[in-house]
Amino acid sequence: xxxxxxxxxTLRGLEPHLKGQSVVKLVVRNRRLRWPIPSGLEAKLRGQxxxxxxxxxxxxxxxxxxxxxxxxxxxxxxxxxxxxxxxPQKHDHFDLAFANGMCLxxxxxxxxxxLLWTKREPAMHRLIRHLGPEPLSDKFTGEYLYRLAQKRxxxxxxxxxxxxxVVGVGNIYASEALHRAGIHPTRPAGRISLARYQxxxxxxxxxxxxxxxxxxxxxxxxxxxxGLPGYFAQKLLVYGREGLPCGTCLSLIRNLTVxxxxxxxxxxxxx
DNA sequence: CCGGCCACCTGCGGGC
DNA sequence: TGCCCGCAGGTGGCCG
Numbered sequence: 001x002x003x004x005x006x007x008x009x010t011l012r013g014l015e016p017h018l019k020g021q022s023v024v025k026l027v028v029r030n031r032r033l034r035w036p037i038p039s040g041l042e043a044k045l046r047g048q049x050x051x052x053x054x055x056x057x058x059x060x061x062x063x064x065x066x067x068x069x070x071x072x073x074x075x076x077x078x079x080x081x082x083x084x085x086x087x088p089q090k091h092d093h094f095d096l097a098f099a100n101g102m103c104l105x106x107x108x109x110x111x112x113x114x115l116l117w118t119k120r121e122p123a124m125h126r127l128i129r130h131l132g133p134e135p136l137s138d139k140f141t142g143e144y145l146y147r148l149a150q151k152r153x154x155x156x157x158x159x160x161x162x163x164x165x166v167v168g169v170g171n172i173y174a175s176e177a178l179h180r181a182g183i184h185p186t187r188p189a190g191r192i193s194l195a196r197y198q199x200x201x202x203x204x205x206x207x208x209x210x211x212x213x214x215x216x217x218x219x220x221x222x223x224x225x226x227g228l229p230g231y232f233a234q235k236l237l238v239y240g241r242e243g244l245p246c247g248t249c250l251s252l253i254r255n256l257t258v259x260x261x262x263x264x265x266x267x268x269x270x271x
Numbered sequence: 272c273c274g275g276c277c278a279c280c281t282g283c284g285g286g287c
Numbered sequence: 288t289g290c291c292c293g294c295a296g297g298t299g300g301c302c303g
Contacts (some may be wrong), residue, residue: 075297109282170296
């Protein structure tokens, strides 16, 4: 489900309500996420004040006086802010209750997400340490992509989805950005010019920024922290549009498997 | 180091 | 209707 824009949307929805609040309790109904929710986390969080929230890649980082909570939404996770009815539904795996009455509830049918605790700087954590730059930062440029791409034979779509190269570009936005940039998804990363990478890098920034502004993409079940869908799905030009005409040239959009992921592209506009 | 593949898990839609 | 198959927005780990 969530790529960078969906995680950012979740962060922006939660932070104003939760920053500065103290934790009343953590209730875990199912510890078995991608990695088990650590036992003892309940005791660690009780009474602690949430100092701030950040996003790094697709991880949400919650800062407390003695460490950070590190969470990830996986493929099907969502974090909702509840105030009224607290009856848990199927796949509601944990609740973080705050002193102002707000309840942060995690829902995740596939359980590919996670909730971990780290005492050290989150940037030093083994799941974060190896990650590349944020796509919306100044470190992410066409020159940067071009330099790392030299001699690489992997398909450019896999290259830009590799978190060690750049974070936050998932399957939807990789397809969309490559389409807007006119680059075929299977083109070897090392066989793309600097000029095309400059174009691609700026397009990735634009697509992600537009998706954040639209509140993310809801394909079937993404909901923001208030339980509302994002509407960037209406602006997708190729993703999920196999067999439909390209908006530019009317060729039919194709769906090709690249690196075990569906990849949508226009056979005429992208090369 | 790099590239390719698998696994983790549940739900849903299509085809028969 | 019901069963079986394939597929789904992520990503660490393993293998050659």
